[in-house]
Amino acid sequence: MERARCLEMIYSELTDTLVVTIMGASAQELYNLGHRENFFYLQHAMGLASSIGLGLAMHLPAERVVVLDGDGSVLMNLGTFATLARYRPRNLIHIVFDNGSLLSTGGFDSHTTSGITDLAAIARGAGIEHVAAVDTAVGFGEAFIAALERNDLSVIVAKVAAVGPERYGMDLQLPENAFRFRRWIQHRKRATEQTS
């Protein structure tokens, strides 16, 4: 299964969902499907995508938040699973694309390559109730739909091939991404305040 294919499958569900990605290949593959103002690409600071997701989800209970994480990135912040479990934001879906690789930095093996380290087991052990481990496109799609319908903190660990985009580059400066992402959220907040 390829991550780009998984992203394609869920892209149409992400029109008004806050999405936070990790750096490199994940960010680029989502961007290549078509950038939206509700996408934030964390192009460095490995490990913190899910922490941003937690901050968003806890402070915006009316929004849905999807985090697109990676094995190498989440291994830098395993405590995040315990923090997520403790606060259990019901509007957060944390997807970890486990390609067993530090793909975006030259494709070195990660700790999950050999299969010894089980990120789904780590998430469960941290206290997250809804954790799915999938390795097929169908399984991924089903796990994502189940997470959408569940309305509870959900982690999906998706085993994917260690392949990425052919070219890198975005027509978007990093602070610009942050400014516009925030503006999109504030517009929506004002719009819902006016209608309610």
Add this chain to the structure above:
Amino acid sequence: MTVSYDNSKIIFDGIKAAGIKSVSALPETWLGLLLQRAESDPDVQLVQVAKEEEAVGVAAGAYFAGTPHALLMQNHGFLGAINGIVSLAQLYHVPLCMLIALRGHWGEPYPWHTRGGIVTEAVLRALGIPFEYAREPAQVAKQIREAWTFSQSSLSPVALLLTRDLMED
């Protein structure tokens, strides 16, 4: 040594008076009484993290959400959070209002705190993070408000260093 009950209350009231509605924290002795107040106050949302660097992510999420947020940590937690501060907050111009317990400085009896205490100011300077020392209970509420204001106008991390004079009786 005892942690100052009165000054912990003054700092917490200062956080609230600055309009801050949400706090991320990792507990430490000097922050204990403050965090107890945050925990039991329905007007403040407390997010306790497993490591201080996570709080940088949580703070960025709160900022995007439009919720006024402050980070509470000890200086060793700040030292452990530097990549997040540099590669998220500074890189993306996300403001951080950090209240940092300055352990390991003047009067410090515990050897394990001393290296962190000695290097904290130099590291803040190296990172270009504006900072002030909070020593006077009568001043600290204003200093918190000003730290908050400056973080928002500069879109930068700022640090208020909570000193022994303020935190201990």
